[in-house]
Amino acid sequence: SYVLTQPPSVSVAPGKTASITCGGTNFRSISVHWYQQKPGQAPVLVIYYNSDRPSGIPERFSGSKSGNTATLTISRVEAGDEADYYCQVWDSSGDHVVFGGGTKLTVL
Amino acid sequence: QVQLQESGPGLVKPSETLSLTCTVSGYSISSGYYWGWVRQPPGKGLEWIGSMYHSGDTYYNPSLKSRVTMSVDTSTNKFSLRLSSMTAADTAVYYCTTAGTPSYCNYWGQGTLFTVSS
Numbered sequence: 001s002y003v004l005t006q007p008p009s010v011s012v013a014p015g016k017t018a019s020i021t022c023g024g025t026n027f028r029s030i031s032v033h034w035y036q037q038k039p040g041q042a043p044v045l046v047i048y049y050n051s052d053r054p055s056g057i058p059e060r061f062s063g064s065k066s067g068n069t070a071t072l073t074i075s076r077v078e079a080g081d082e083a084d085y086y087c088q089v090w091d092s093s094g095d096h097v098v099f100g101g102g103t104k105l106t107v108l
Numbered sequence: 109q110v111q112l113q114e115s116g117p118g119l120v121k122p123s124e125t126l127s128l129t130c131t132v133s134g135y136s137i138s139s140g141y142y143w144g145w146v147r148q149p150p151g152k153g154l155e156w157i158g159s160m161y162h163s164g165d166t167y168y169n170p171s172l173k174s175r176v177t178m179s180v181d182t183s184t185n186k187f188s189l190r191l192s193s194m195t196a197a198d199t200a201v202y203y204c205t206t207a208g209t210p211s212y213c214n215y216w217g218q219g220t221l222f223t224v225s226s
Contacts (some may be wrong), residue, residue, distance in 0.1 A: 005214070037154075041218075042203055042218055043146075043154065043203075043216055044216070044218065045212065045213065050213075086153065086154055088154075088212060090210070090212070095167050095210075096156065096158075096167055096169055096170060097167075097169075097210070097211070097212070097213075098156070099153060099154040099155065100153075101153050102154070107124075108126035
């Protein structure tokens with residue numbers, strides 16, 4: 001089954017830029033989606049199809065993909081961005097969703 | 109705006125079957141979208157269970173497929189999950205989700221905790 005690799009944790013100071021990576025294989029032909037989950041809350045889709053933002057998501061959130069790594073970038077980080085972030089893909093070989101293990105973003 | 113609300117007993121005995129329903133408001137199930145389920149064991153990451161279209165097109169997590177039954181009821185605008193042969197490893201917060209494609213989850217319910225215990 002497809003495996004997505006995320007760093008367990010990332011720390012960033014307020015006002016700085018946070019980059020959360022998601023590693024996989026054959027990313028050229030795969031779209032990556034990203035979710036934010038704050039403690040005790042349901043996940044929220046923040047990026048879909050690699051770089052599109054749903055309505056209501058701040059422009060500070062952006063997504064990109066290069067080679068076999070996708071990156072969620074959060075610019076001008078705020079205390080309220082502290083959360084777990086998950087990447088996700090559709091494994092077309094088996095027609096199912098795969099989540100990464102998640103990255104805990106800590107705002108220092 | 110689509111809104112989702114899970115409902116179910118909260119406690120299931122080992123070997124029994126979990127039955128969970130998601131009530132949809134703000135959108136008609138029969139209008140489209142894929143209706144699915146994701147779970148999250150306490151303190152752990154997200155695990156996709158499966159999703160289905162109202163007309164029956166269904167997708168499953170291969171590791172759970174043999175125990176999962178999903179259904180959609182357009183008359184009540186609800187969809188349901190049944191997970192058989194429950195064990196302690198199935199203790200988790202269960203979320204219902206939806207999107208216009210099975211490939212990601214755009215809208216989420218608030219989640220409900222199911223505990224497997226005798």
